[in-house]
Amino acid sequence: MNIREDVSLATHSTMRLGGKARYLAEAGSDTELQEIVNWAKERQLKFIIIGQGSNIVWRDEGFDGLVIVNNIPGKEIVAEDETSATVILGGGENWDEAVAWAVSKDLSGIEFLSLIPGTVGAAPVQNIGAYGAELADTLKEVGVYDTQNDCFESILNESCKFSYRSSRFKSSDKGRYMITHVVLRLNKSRPAPPFYDALQAYLDEHGVTDFTPANIREAVIAIRSSKLPDWRTVANNGSFFTNPIISQSRFDELKSQHPDIKGWPAGKGKVKIAAGWLVENAGFKGVHDEDTGMATWEKQALVLVNEHARSTADLLAFRQKIIFKVDELFGVVLEQEPELLP
Ligand code: EPU
Secondary structure: OOEEEEEEOHHHOOOOOOOEEEEEEEEOOHHHHHHHHHHHHHOOOOEEEEOOOOOEEEOOOOEEEEEEEEOOOOEEEEEEOOOEEEEEEEOOOEHHHHHHHHHHOOOEOOHHHOOOOOEOOOOOOOOOEEOOEEHHHOEEEEEEEEOOOOEEEEEEHHHOOOEOOEOOOOOOOOOOEEEEEEEEEEEOOOOOOOOOHHHHHHHHHOOOOOOOHHHHHHHHHHHHHHHOOOOOOOEEEEEOEOOOEEEHHHHHHHHHHOOOOOEEEOOOOEEEEOHHHHHHHHHHOOOEEOOOOEEEEOOEEEEEEEOOOOOHHHHHHHHHHHHHHHHHHHOOOOOEOOEEEO
C-alpha cells in the first residue's frame, strides 16, 4: 500500500483542471482496495474511487480526503457455449483495450463502444453508450466492494438501475460501491443491422457488407476519430452535456419554430433531443472563449475543450454561458454529463 500526499488532481482528469488531493493511492487488487479503504476509515477520511478521469471535473478546492485509483487488472473468458462467451474484466483495465481484446476473440456486443475513453470500472457508473449500443445490453453483473459493509458482492444487471447515462452507482448508491470487475455476456454471432445512422452511412460509403465485430470496431473508430478530439492531445471530457429528454408536445412546439432540430423517440410521450444541435444553434460551435480559455470542438459542439483555462472556475463560467444561451433561446436547461467532484 503506497499512499502519496498532496497530489495534483489535474493529472487525474482528462480536462486537466482542479486542485489537489490530500492523499492518493492506487489499488492493484481487491485486497489492496479493501486495505486502502480501511486505512482511510481508521483516520476518518473521506474517500473516492476513480479510473482514468475521463469523465471527471475536479473542483479547484481539491479533495480533503483519499482518492483511490482503480488499477485492478484482468481479461478472461470464464465460460462458453455454442452462441456466447462470458468474460470477466478487471475494473482497472482500459476500456478500449478490453474492447480490442474481445474483438480479437471475434466476440460481439461491445465493438460499438470502441474508443470510449476511460476504464472498465467506470463504464457501468454512467452506463456508457454509443452508436445505438450501451453497456447494459451485454452486462451480466458487476463485482463490487461494498464500503459500507466491508464486503465483496455481485450485483446483477436487473439490480443496477441502468438508464440513459446513469445507474444506481451514480444516483441512489453514489459513493457506496467500488467496482472491482464486470461480467459481460458476449455473442458469437455477428452484429446485425439496423445500425445507427452515422454508422450505416460509413459502412455504405466504404462498401462494408461483412459485419464482423472487427469491421464494426474499425468503422466506429474512424467515425469517432473524425468527430471527437483525442484526450491525449486535447484536454476534454467527451460530451459535456447529456441529450435532454423532453415531452413530445414541447418537442412539437420547438420543431415548429426550428424545423431542423434533431430528436429521437425516448419512450412514451418523450423525445430525446440532440444537445449538440442546441449548443451549435446557440452559436457555440468551434467557439474560442478568450475570457475563460475554454472552447467548443469545431466538429462536435457538445465537446468542451480546455485550451488555456486557468482553473475549473473558468470551465464552469464557460459552461454557464452555454447553459444560459440555450435556455434563453430554446427553453431547455442543459445538464452536465461529466461528474463534478467532490
Ligand atoms: N449535432 C449538431 N451539432 C453538433 C453536434 C451534433 O447539430 O455540433 C446534431 C447532429 O444533427 C447529429 C445529432 O446532433 O445528428 C447527434 O450527434 P451525434 O451523432 O454526434 O451524437 P450525440 O448525441 O451528440 C452521443 C453521445 C456520444 C456518442 C455519440 C455517438 C451523449 C451525451 N453523447 O452524442 O457520447 O459518442 O452519441 O453514439 O449521449 C460521450 O458520452 O462522451 C460521448 C462522446
